[in-house]
Amino acid sequence: MLVSVLDVAKYILSHLNPGQSITTFKLQKLCYYSQAWSLVWDDEPLFEEEILAWANGPVIRELYEEHKGDFVISGLRVGNKSRLTKKQKATVDAVLDAYGKLSGQQLSQLTHQETPWIKARKGLEPGERGARVISLGSMVEYYSAVYSEQQRKKSKKS
Numbered sequence: 474m475l476v477s478v479l480d481v482a483k484y485i486l487s488h489l490n491p492g493q494s495i496t497t498f499k500l501q502k503l504c505y506y507s508q509a510w511s512l513v514w515d516d517e518p519l520f521e522e523e524i525l526a527w528a529n530g531p532v533i534r535e536l537y538e539e540h541k542g543d544f545v546i547s548g549l550r551v552g553n554k555s556r557l558t559k560k561q562k563a564t565v566d567a568v569l570d571a572y573g574k575l576s577g578q579q580l581s582q583l584t585h586q587e588t589p590w591i592k593a594r595k596g597l598e599p600g601e602r603g604a605r606v607i608s609l610g611s612m613v614e615y616y617s618a619v620y621s622e623q624q625r626k627k628s629k630k631s
Contacts, residue, residue, distance in 0.1 A: 474558060475517075475518060475519070475520060475521045476519065476520055476556045476557055476561065477520055477521065477522070477535070477552065477556070478504055478508075478520040478521075478522045478533045478535055478536050479535065479536060479539065479549060479551050479552030480520070480552045480553050480554060480556045480557060481504050481507055481519060481520055481552075481557070481561075481565060482500055482504055482536055482539075482549055482552055483548075483549050483551075483552030483553060483554040484552075484554035484557050484562065484565055485500060485503050485504070485507075485565060485569065486500070486546065486547065486548055486549060487554050488569060488573075489547060492547075493547065494545040494546055494547035495545065495546065495547075495577075496544060496545050496546075496576075496577040497537075497540040497543055497544065497545070497546050497577075498529070498530075498577030498578070498580075498581065499575075499576065499577035499580060500536070500540070500546060500577075501530070501531065501532050501533065501536060501537070501577075502530060502531065502572070502577060502580035502581060502583075502584060503568060503569065503572060503573070503580070504520075504533055504536060505524055505530075505531035505533070505584065506568045506571075506572050506580075507519055507564060507565045507568045508520060508524060508612070509589075509612045509615075509616045510564055510567065510568055510616065511561070511564045512609060512612050512613045512616065513613065513616045513617050513620050514564055514567075514620075515560060515561070515564060518609060519561055519564065519565075520533075522534070522535045522536075523606045523607075524606065524607045525593075525604045525605065525606060525607065526589075526590050526593030526594045526603065526604075526605045526606070526607050527602075527603070527604065528597075528599070528600050528601060528602060528603070529581050530580070530581035530584040530585065530590065531584055531589075531590060531607055534604075539551060587615060588611060588614075588615040589607045589608070589611040589612045589615050589616075590607060592607075592608075592611050593605045593606065593607045593608070593611070
């Protein structure tokens with residue numbers, strides 16, 4: 474069952490300690506990686522909204538519209554974290570474990586090295602505005618290969 478990116482963002486924000494906030498930049502990238510890994514681990518998208526390849530990395534416009542003008546965020550007026558299934562929460566939790574310690578800037582730099590964002594930005598100058606969609610197909614292809622490589626390395630160690 475698809476949920477909204479706002480539901481996912483609300484779930485991510487619920488993991489903050491009281492009084493804690495994160496940058497909107499980081500929240501966008503964590504939602505992006507949640508979508509990417511849901512495609513690989515769960516064989517389905519997590520949320521229905523498109524992801525755009527903006528100059529500073531992947532952005533989901535519907536989430537952007539909710540936090541536009543804010544640098545940091547600790548909560549959202551919209552979204553319902555209880556809409557996420559147990560499996561969806563487990564996927565987001567795994568993403569938070571893997572990427573949560575990185576800053577928004579580090580996450581942005583990471584996405585800039587990855588094929589889905591690079592493909593969607595093809596032909597645009599660095600820093601040039603653009604709102605091209607990062608395709609789910611390119612995300613599946615890239616992150617499935619990353620996952621396969623991780624699994625291969627793990628099996629060599631054991």
